[in-house]
Amino acid sequence: MAENMFLYWGSGSVPCWKAMIALEEKGFSGYKNKLISFDNNEMKGEDVLKLNPRGEVPTFTDGDVVVNESGAICEYLESTYKDKGTQLIPSGTKQRALVLQRMNEAVANLMHKMLLDYLYEFMETKEEDMNPDTLARKTQTLKDELNRWNDYLGQTGAYLTGPDFTMADVYFFPFIGFGVRLGLNLNSFPNIKSYYERLSSRPSIKATWPPHWKESPGSFKPLTGKM
Amino acid sequence: MAENMFLYWGSGSVPCWKAMIALEEKGFSGYKNKLISFDNNEMKGEDVLKLNPRGEVPTFTDGDVVVNESGAICEYLESTYKDKGTQLIPSGTKQRALVLQRMNEAVANLMHKMLLDYLYEFMETKEEDMNPDTLARKTQTLKDELNRWNDYLGQTGAYLTGPDFTMADVYFFPFIGFGVRLGLNLNSFPNIKSYYERLSSRPSIKATWPPHWKESPGSFKPLTGKM
Numbered sequence: 001m002a003e004n005m006f007l008y009w010g011s012g013s014v015p016c017w018k019a020m021i022a023l024e025e026k027g028f029s030g031y032k033n034k035l036i037s038f039d040n041n042e043m044k045g046e047d048v049l050k051l052n053p054r055g056e057v058p059t060f061t062d063g064d065v066v067v068n069e070s071g072a073i074c075e076y077l078e079s080t081y082k083d084k085g086t087q088l089i090p091s092g093t094k095q096r097a098l099v100l101q102r103m104n105e106a107v108a109n110l111m112h113k114m115l116l117d118y119l120y121e122f123m124e125t126k127e128e129d130m131n132p133d134t135l136a137r138k139t140q141t142l143k144d145e146l147n148r149w150n151d152y153l154g155q156t157g158a159y160l161t162g163p164d165f166t167m168a169d170v171y172f173f174p175f176i177g178f179g180v181r182l183g184l185n186l187n188s189f190p191n192i193k194s195y196y197e198r199l200s201s202r203p204s205i206k207a208t209w210p211p212h213w214k215e216s217p218g219s220f221k222p223l224t225g226k227m
Numbered sequence: 228m229a230e231n232m233f234l235y236w237g238s239g240s241v242p243c244w245k246a247m248i249a250l251e252e253k254g255f256s257g258y259k260n261k262l263i264s265f266d267n268n269e270m271k272g273e274d275v276l277k278l279n280p281r282g283e284v285p286t287f288t289d290g291d292v293v294v295n296e297s298g299a300i301c302e303y304l305e306s307t308y309k310d311k312g313t314q315l316i317p318s319g320t321k322q323r324a325l326v327l328q329r330m331n332e333a334v335a336n337l338m339h340k341m342l343l344d345y346l347y348e349f350m351e352t353k354e355e356d357m358n359p360d361t362l363a364r365k366t367q368t369l370k371d372e373l374n375r376w377n378d379y380l381g382q383t384g385a386y387l388t389g390p391d392f393t394m395a396d397v398y399f400f401p402f403i404g405f406g407v408r409l410g411l412n413l414n415s416f417p418n419i420k421s422y423y424e425r426l427s428s429r430p431s432i433k434a435t436w437p438p439h440w441k442e443s444p445g446s447f448k449p450l451t452g453k454m
Contacts, residue, residue: 064321065320068332071327071330076327093307096307097289097292097293097303101299105299107334
């Protein structure tokens with residue numbers, strides 16, 4: 001089945017990483033793929049655009065089925081190949097409700113509180129040029145958010161929703177990985193820290209680790225010691 | 228089954244409306260509920276907080292299952308009660324892929340390009356006080372986005388992904404409804420306009436129309452004639 005699949009992806013993109021972890025977990029290692037360069041604007045290339053008029057990655061095909069948007073790819077894989085690989089969305093009602101909630105919570109909160117409003121701002125602006133009140137407020141918002149996830153992990157143990165790796169982890173881990181790459185210090189969030197360290201060696205995550213991160217250290221270290 | 232369900236909701240909230248349309252479509256009219264007041268900060272009341280520590284609505288329970296986050300509630304209802312009411316996520320692979328993609332596209336794009344970066348800004352700032360370049364850029368971004376959805380509807384006809392009402396419509400319609408309430412003029416987007424008018428009288432949507440919108444006209448008319 002993997003031989004009928006094709007993924008356009010970019011290295012270091014949270015949505016791409018998410019889709020790639022799901023592909024590995026569902027047992028589709030070896031799918032065809034093309035690594036596009038964000039620097040060269042290759043997501044706006046003709047090959048991507050004809051499948052995804054938005055010109056974004058991940059862009060994915062499975063035979064003649066086109067699915068874009070990372071969340072859609074993850075849910076498509078799980079619902080189409082329910083019995084293959086890791087079951088990422090549990091059958092039990094209560095557990096499924098929790099997994100769905102954490103998936104949605106991760107997207108709704110981490111994308112902004114962590115990435116768009118915080119880390120990206122540090123990439124654009126020197127810390128000394130930031131308004132100190134804005135900086136303090138945003139730092140507190142992110143701290144509160146990370147404390148919440150740290151507590152979730154304190155209650156559930158090994159993974160985000162219990163003893164099994166689920167789609168909630170697929171959605172959550174890349175945010176943390178990206179944060180750490182950009183200098184997020186996890187020392188104040190011990191449960192997230194040990195989760196991050198443990199999951200870093202999980203086969204699906206190891207296999208999909210953004211390749212350029214392995215070659216060069218992160219160039220942004222804005223948050224060291226700040227949390 | 229509806230008698231075991233309880234929803235905390237606020238009038239005029241896009242996420243609440245989404246969950247409520249799904250509840251109606253799945254045949255759960257008559258579920259217990261509490262309308263909270265945003266003005267009085269009731270989403271931070273003890274009853275909500277004990278179910279949803281974020282203090283947000285929609286907050287939902289089905290017996291002893293708690294599910295928060297509008298997307299999670301929608302998917303929980305569909306996966307738990309697959310054979311009840313409207314089938315909102317199709318079984319066919321290709322059609323399901325499209326529905327999942329449009330659901331994710333709506334959340335990823337409309338929440339920001341339409342609501343947070345555009346309409347909310349008009350609620351806070353007088354048009355004459357806005358930077359004209361920023362205003363022009365944001366207007367163009369929203370126009371491009373709406374043209375995209377207008378084209379989707381041009382291809383599919385009655386609903387967002389084809390002849391049947393699906394979860395894609397549940398996710399999309401409240402954004403348009405909210406936009407119109409805030410003054411969005413749909414004349415340049417004729418497919419969205421006729422879709423909006425047609426769906427406004429669909430039972431699930433009529434039954435869940437934000438009650439305070441029926442009592443008073445929208446007080447913001449920022450976009451009249453602008454698109």
